[in-house]
Amino acid sequence: MRTLKFLLQKEFRQIFRxxxxxxxxxxxxxxQLIILPQAANFTVKNINIAFVDLDHSTYSQQLxxxxxxxxxxxxxxxxxxxxxxxxxxxKDKADIVVEIPHDFERNxxxxxxxxxxxxxxxxxxxxxxxxxxxxxxIIQDYNxxxxxxxxxxxxINQLPTIEVVASNWYNPTLSYYxxxxxxxxxxxxxxxGGNMTSQNIVREKEMGTIEQINVxxxxxxxxxxxxxxxxxVLGILLFTLGLLIARVVYGIVPLGSVALLYLxxxxxxxxxxxxxxxxxxxSETPMQATSLTFFFVQIFNLMGGLFTPIDSMxxxxxxxxxxxxxxxxxxxxRMIVIKGSHFQDILPHILIVLLMGVxxxxxxxxxxxxxx
Amino acid sequence: MxxxxxxxITKTYNxxxxxxxxxxxxxxxxxxxxxxxxxxxxxxxxxxxxLTTLLLPDKGSAxxxxxxxxxxxxxxxxxxxxMPGRFSLYQDxxxxxxxxxxxxxxxxxxxxNYDQIKDIYVMLxxxxxxxxxxxxxxxxxKLALCCALIHKPEVLFLDEPTTGVDVVSRKEFWEMLARLxxxxxxxxxxxxxxxxxxxxxxIALILGGxxxxxxxxxxTIKAYPEKLYxxxxxxxxxxxxxxxxxxxxxxxxxxxxxxxxxxxxxxxxNENSLTKFLAEKGESDLVFKETTPTVEDCFIRLLGNTDGNxx
Numbered sequence: 001m002r003t004l005k006f007l008l009q010k011e012f013r014q015i016f017r018x019x020x021x022x023x024x025x026x027x028x029x030x031x032q033l034i035i036l037p038q039a040a041n042f043t044v045k046n047i048n049i050a051f052v053d054l055d056h057s058t059y060s061q062q063l064x065x066x067x068x069x070x071x072x073x074x075x076x077x078x079x080x081x082x083x084x085x086x087x088x089x090x091k092d093k094a095d096i097v098v099e100i101p102h103d104f105e106r107n108x109x110x111x112x113x114x115x116x117x118x119x120x121x122x123x124x125x126x127x128x129x130x131x132x133x134x135x136x137x138i139i140q141d142y143n144x145x146x147x148x149x150x151x152x153x154x155x156i157n158q159l160p161t162i163e164v165v166a167s168n169w170y171n172p173t174l175s176y177y178x179x180x181x182x183x184x185x186x187x188x189x190x191x192x193g194g195n196m197t198s199q200n201i202v203r204e205k206e207m208g209t210i211e212q213i214n215v216x217x218x219x220x221x222x223x224x225x226x227x228x229x230x231x232x233v234l235g236i237l238l239f240t241l242g243l244l245i246a247r248v249v250y251g252i253v254p255l256g257s258v259a260l261l262y263l264x265x266x267x268x269x270x271x272x273x274x275x276x277x278x279x280x281x282x283s284e285t286p287m288q289a290t291s292l293t294f295f296f297v298q299i300f301n302l303m304g305g306l307f308t309p310i311d312s313m314x315x316x317x318x319x320x321x322x323x324x325x326x327x328x329x330x331x332x333x334r335m336i337v338i339k340g341s342h343f344q345d346i347l348p349h350i351l352i353v354l355l356m357g358v359x360x361x362x363x364x365x366x367x368x369x370x371x372x
Numbered sequence: 373m374x375x376x377x378x379x380x381i382t383k384t385y386n387x388x389x390x391x392x393x394x395x396x397x398x399x400x401x402x403x404x405x406x407x408x409x410x411x412x413x414x415x416x417x418x419x420x421x422x423l424t425t426l427l428l429p430d431k432g433s434a435x436x437x438x439x440x441x442x443x444x445x446x447x448x449x450x451x452x453x454x455m456p457g458r459f460s461l462y463q464d465x466x467x468x469x470x471x472x473x474x475x476x477x478x479x480x481x482x483x484x485n486y487d488q489i490k491d492i493y494v495m496l497x498x499x500x501x502x503x504x505x506x507x508x509x510x511x512x513x514k515l516a517l518c519c520a521l522i523h524k525p526e527v528l529f530l531d532e533p534t535t536g537v538d539v540v541s542r543k544e545f546w547e548m549l550a551r552l553x554x555x556x557x558x559x560x561x562x563x564x565x566x567x568x569x570x571x572x573x574x575i576a577l578i579l580g581g582x583x584x585x586x587x588x589x590x591x592t593i594k595a596y597p598e599k600l601y602x603x604x605x606x607x608x609x610x611x612x613x614x615x616x617x618x619x620x621x622x623x624x625x626x627x628x629x630x631x632x633x634x635x636x637x638x639x640x641x642n643e644n645s646l647t648k649f650l651a652e653k654g655e656s657d658l659v660f661k662e663t664t665p666t667v668e669d670c671f672i673r674l675l676g677n678t679d680g681n682x683x
Contacts, residue, residue: 006476010465017464208460212519215424215454216477217446 003218007226015230025196029188029238033245037180040307044130048076050085050094057105059146066142067098072134082117089121096120096131108146170339177250182333183306185242190326191297193235193269197276198289200227201368206285224365228273235269236262255340264332264350271325271353274360281367300326325356373438374399375527375558376406376423380432383418383581392418394581395432400560400574405553407572408562409671415581416562417457420531423560424454437526450478453520457531459512463505467496467515470504471522478523488555489518492548510541517548528552530561534568546571566668577671584674592670598622599638602630602663605655614653620646625672630659632669 015021049067053060067073076094079085088094099117108114118135122128171178204210213223243261246252254261276293283289302308303317304326310318321327328349335341376399383393393415400406408416421427423436425445433440439447461470471493475482486493492514499507504515513533520528530549534542546568553559561572569575570589577584577592585592605611612631615624620642624633635642647660665673 003477003479006473010462010469010473013469014462014464207463208456208458209462210460211426211456211458212454212460212474213477214426215449215452216474217449217479218477 004222004226007218007222008229011226011230015234021196025192025234025238026241029192029242030245032188033181033184033242034249036184037177037250040180040184044127044134045072047073047127047131047134048093048095049073049135050076050088050097051078052080052082052085052097052099053078054081054102055100055104059105059108060100063100063139063142067135067138070134070138072131086119089119092121094121095124095127096135098135178252178338179334181246181250181252182337183330185239185246186326186329186333187301187304187306188242189235189239189265189269190272190300190329192238193231193272194276194279194297195290195293196231196234197228197273198279198283198293199276199286200231201277201280202283202286202289220365220368224277224368228270228277231273232266232269235273236265239265252337254337256336256342260343260346261333261336264329264336264346264353267350267354267357268325268329271357271360274357274364275325277364278360278367281364300324303327305330323356325353328353373402374435375402375404376400376434376436376560378419378423378432378434381419381422381429381434382431383415383422383427383429392581393422393429396578396581396583397432398576398583398586400558402558403553403556405549405559405561405571405573407569407575408560408578409564409566409569409575409667410562410578411564414578416578417531418581419578420454420456420529420560420562424452424529425449450523451526452529453523453525453527454529455513455516455520455531455533457535459504459516461504461512461516461519464503466501466503467507468500470515471518474519475522480523482522485522485524488524489521491551492518492521509537510544513537513541513545514548517545521552525557527558527560530559532562532564534563534565542568566666566671569667575667577667577674579675585670589667592667593665596665596670596673598634600663600665600669601633601635601643602627602659602661603633603650604630604657604659605650606657607655610653611650611655614650614655618646618649623673627668630663632663 051064053064068075073096076088077085079088082097082099085094085097085099089097097117097119099119101115101117104114104116116139118132120128120132201210204213239262243254243258275296279292279296280289283292299320303310303313303321304324305321306326310321310327313321332341332346332349335346378399379397381393381396382391384391396415396419408419410416418427422429422441423434425441425448428442433442435441436448437451439445439451441448462473465473471482471489475485482489496511496514496518499511504512507515517530517533520530534545537545542565549559549561550571563569572589574586574588575592576586585595587595603611603615608626608631612624612626615621615631615633620635620637622634622636624631626632635646643660647658650658650660
């Protein structure tokens with residue numbers, strides 16, 4: 001116990017003397033949590049739209065006004081013909097071109113149908129699909145309005161229509177921050193927890209101090225505990241800081257129990273630090289450790305379910321998300337913060353992450369040998 | 373009982389491609405100051421790492437104070453002090469913190485064993501709040517020695533302790549070793565400085581993982597079979613070239629301000645004919661005399677390096 005106490009004292013001293021490490025530990029998360037959620041936003045706004053109005057009628061004007069007043073679209077230009085509008089797409093000045101054909105109003109009134117041409121620049125897939133989706137629903141809505149104006153009240157009963165009203169549970173306003181901020185916090189805890197631990201033992205290797213440690217009677221698990229505990233404490237501090245930022249900057253208050261969040265993060269940190277430790281036992285230099293961590297963090301980033309839903313991934317990718325701990329943390333974080341889940345709901349997740357932690361740490365301890 | 377024994381120790385790297393230690397056997401007596409002398413890459417560090425339980429030998433066995441380096445490694449770690457060739461204390465901790473840390477790790481305190489390190493520590497005391505990374509080379513080495521001594525080890529392993537240290541500090545360091553030896557500590561030290569070899573009780577000349585000679589420095593020198601001559605002139609470069617053209621020369625090489633050489637047949641007659649030969653070649657201020665070999669001469673001879681120009 002006395003050895004462990006001194007090991008911890010030494011580690012904390014070294015951490016607090018390492019100014020760049022402290023900066024990275026606390027400044028990076030603050031900046032990222034404040035900046036990233038604002039930028040990494042899925043709500044598509046400012047779609048540049050060009051109209052080719054060949055009709056110049058009251059109806060065509062109404063449609064254009066309705067589209068522009070939705071707030072999602074910005075008028076790029078009104079062009080006299082489709083060719084001029086297509087040039088705008090080529091020059092990347094317009095994302096969508098709507099062509100309103102000649103006799104739009106007349107055909108609509110006399111024949112009851114009319115066709116509209118919508119051309120979308122699909123280079124940015126998200127913008128294209130979301131933008132044309134918005135546009136379609138606006139045109140649909142416009143269409144319904146016209147029908148209501150025409151159809152005689154007596155005929156309403158004869159033409160039943162189904163109106164769909166969706167209500168969004170757990171996140172009624174579909175707040176993007178509520179979805180994203182907890183996820184980014186998870187990513188930060190993972191990055192800092194994993195990377196810091198992976199750097200630490202490698203640093204002793206590079207400085208040669210591990211040689212000196214290895215000839216002492218220090219026990220393996222003492223040494224490794226001495227490495228892990230300080231970063232576990234820092235990880236908890238970082239998480240607390242993140243929760244505070246979420247509350248102050250984004251007004252996110254976890255619906256579920258904060259204690260439950262801490263319970264999960266405590267287990268999760270052990271797992272992710274075991275992962276960092278494993279990397280550091282396989283690396284000879286900090287550079288190697290960083291490259292290796294970077295490789296895995298990329299996978300965590302894109303496959304953890306932070307940006308894209310896991311359910312829409314192919315089957316083989318789902319297998320990967322099952323074995324990376326971060327996907328469980330993101331799930332649990334959203335469950336507790338947004339849905340207010342209880343202990344029983346997240347228990348399976350805790351157990352899986354705990355199991356991963358045991359495996360990773362055991363592997364790391366076995367792989368860290370004092371003799372070669 | 374011997375403090376250290378090695379029996380047919382062999383160690384290879386890269387799956388046998390590199391032979392670092394080649395079937396070495398020797399023993400070091402208790403209280404002895406034993407020197408491993410050899411150039412870089414001779415296998416000295418591998419021997420240290422095997423004896424300090426950091427490296428497993430491929431073949432053979434070794435003991436330190438009766439403990440097997442493989443089976444009883446844990447016991448060995450408690451009774452040896454090791455100073456690796458590279459400074460390997462925590463650069464971001466102060467002198468005092470490093471010392472306290474290593475004392476604790478060995479389950480003792482600085483206070484308890486202060487008498488062991490007192491002589492050395494008094495020199496460090498003025499810098500005790502300085503970070504180890506900010507110390508001068510000589511001070512770093514003193515601190516490393518203190519940390520290796522803090523748990524009163526029975527055997528001290530010092531791997532090239534004086535490499536990169538100035539002449540005065542080197543001298544001081546060897547005086548410290550002499551005092552530690554007087555306390556009965558067995559010391560195994562490696563160096564590539566030949567002048568330090570004479571300060572050891574016994575030396576092993578080692579090259580390519582093999583021991584070329586193992587004896588006291590005096591015996592090593594006495595075992596030098598040929599007569600050794602020292603020659604100098606005003607133009608040393610020309611002199612060396614001229615000497616090499618002579619058929620009677622067994623070997624010759626530059627050694628400090630002289631050229632050391634030995635003859636195939638060291639008779640008075642041959643000596644005279646050589647000086648005559650050199651005078652004919654137009655050497656001015658020629659000095660030719662017999663000289664006592666040094667450890668370095670013994671080493672060069674063992675290398676069989678006839679055209680070496682080691683200094």
